[in-house]
Amino acid sequence: MVTRSSYYKDRPLRTAYRAPFSRSTIKALPPDHFLNEATSRPVLETLVQKIDELGLKITSVDPVTMDDLHTLRITSRQTKPEDFDSRIASNIRLIFKTRQFYSIKFSEDENKTLQVHPLSPRNYGSLRLPGQSVGIEGVPWGGGTIGGYIAFDDLGMENYRFGMSCHHVLQPTRRECNGEGRMEKISQHLNEIGVLHGPVSWVLKGGDRVVTPAPSDHIDLIEEATAKIAAFRAEGTSTRNSSEELSRSPSETLAAKSRERETAEHLKLLRKHDGTFGKVSVTSGYRVDPSTGFSIDWGLVRMPAMALAANVYIFPLAGWGGQTQKAIFTVGDPIPGEEVCKLGRSTNFTSGIVSPALHAIDLGRNGVITTEWAIIGDRNLPFSADGDSGSWVINKEYEVVGMIVGNNGVVSYMTPIKVVIKDIEAATGKAVILHGNQGQTWSKAKEWKPRRFFGLLKANSR
Incomplete structure (x- = not known):
């Protein structure tokens, strides 16, 4: 676990920048x-x-x-x-x-106009939470989001927990890499680590190793910290014995040296970070649900036995529906026009409105254009971006109503969570429960008073 010094206490590990996304409202x-x-x-x-x-x-x-x-x-x-x-x-x-x-x-x-560079501190904690950045170990592109955690209502599987994301997050392909002139090397690399463009059979021992944060995020963060240290040192060299240095107060000089020292300490911890999240157990492949026409694109990561995970959503200071922290134990149906939110790898917390109309989208994976539920982001900003795939969509009743599978500008697309869970149950032959729901299957889920999760929840929260 990477501990954060006082300098980093109230700062994101990386800041998010979102360019104006659309010239139209x-x-x-x-x-x-x-x-x-x-x-x-x-x-x-x-x-x-x-x-x-x-x-x-x-x-x-x-x-x-x-x-x-x-x-x-x-x-x-x-x-x-x-x-x-x-x-x-x-x-x-x-x-x-x-x-x-x-x-x-x-x-x-308009996807090309979005620039997102976030990395939440939750990606380096020992407690796994919704919104984690994940990717296949050794794959230097792509990555996605763990929307939340499930378990199976099955004797002998009480200790197994699974993070849920998308198939295309856990099974990246050459087509998802933008590197030019490296395709032969990439193809060889994919063969070596066993990443396939297709569904993974249901296996408890797991397949490819999944890490958090995604390799590209972790590498970028190390490079940023290294650049900061170089800048601090260059600044110190250029101002030494100069009028600028002499004009500094002792407290300012001490603060500058402290920032350099703490950044170096932070970098050392980053390099030691063991990002093991789990192993891919089963994925859906790219399919279309025949009864609804929605995309089927999910994947499960089996977590280590000693890993700590909780379906606790930590919202911004303004809160969501009056709460800043909430345990999510139930699922529901999306309702046209309702307010929803999500926590994702790329855009972190966002909110939007469920579109009252169905939308058609070419996700580039199923070979066909599919019809999907859509969410329109608030304030003309995207509800999700590349890297947010797998995020769970939460309504103001604190129910999971969908999972993000793609985006196109301000509009994002989700598959209803009940469709996803029904398909998981068909693939595994086991009843799904949301992790922490005290043995209630999703179809019978109701409001439960949550247990305390390692100090994240107040005792009287519901």
């Missing part, structure tokens, strides 16, 4: 707008097929309020066709057959 549609019902799964599938026939490869179809207009936003990695308004938009209107006004707008994929 995007919000959820009003609950009574006709597009909410009109964009059903069959209609979206017809719409996507028609747009494809017209020669436009889309990333998503998002029914949203855009710049105060009720809009069907069509995003694509292609540039806008010259005849989009005259030919493609007119064909889209023929599908809906309504006289009600709505706008159809083309938008280039």
Whole structure:
């Protein structure tokens, strides 16, 4: 465990920077707008097929309020066709057959405009919490989020705990690496560590080793600390015997030397950090649920027997629903228009609104465009970004209602948690419970008074 000195006590290990994400203001549609019902799964599938026939490869179809207009936003990695308004938009209107006004707008994929560089201190604690950064050991790209922790209601498995994330987080592929000119080396590396582009069979002993934080995050943090020390030393050398040095008060000089010393101490601890999180036990592969059309993309990491884990969400000082800390023991259904939040590797705590309409998205994994529940981020900021996949989505009743599987600008996409858990139970043949729920299966879960989790919760919290 990395202990934090007084200098780091109230500071994030890395700061998050989010660039202005969209030149347009995007919000959820009003609950009574006709597009909410009109964009059903069959209609979206017809719409996507028609747009494809017209020669436009889309990333998503998002029914949203855009710049105060009720809009069907069509995003694509292609540039806008010259005849989009005259030919493609007119064909889209023929599908809906309504006289009600709505706008159809083309938008280039905006993922590339987001810059996120966060790393929460929770990634270095001995107690595993939701929102942990994780990745496969030795894979220097990618990474994702542990949304929370589950167990199985099965005799003989009382001591097993599993962190839940996405298949694409725990089974990275060459396609997810941006390195150019290194593909041959990467392919060899993937073969050596056994990372496969497919589902992992249910095994208790586990497969690939998972570490926290993700290798890329940990390496970046070490490089930042090293650069800080170099800067401190360079500053000290350049100002020694100078007028600037002479003008410093003794307390300022002492504080500067203290920062350098504490950063060096912190770096030493970082280099000693054992990031073992667990081993991959089972993943879903990339599939589509036949009954709902939602993406199936989950993975479980078996944690070491002595590891401490808790489904305790620590919210910002402003709190969430009146709480700054809360144990999550129950699951629920997403409700259109409700407020939700999540804790993730890349954007940490964010909140948003569940879209009242279904959305179509090409996640680039299933080989098809799928229909998904969507969340519109507050204040025109993204609800999630790359690296937040696997985050659990929490409502104000403190229920888990979904898991993040992708994003496209301000809009993020989730699979309902009950769909995920049902698929896990089918794959493993065992009933799932949320870790800490005192033996209640998810289908029978109700509000329980939580136990104290290592001082994180007040005794009277509910």
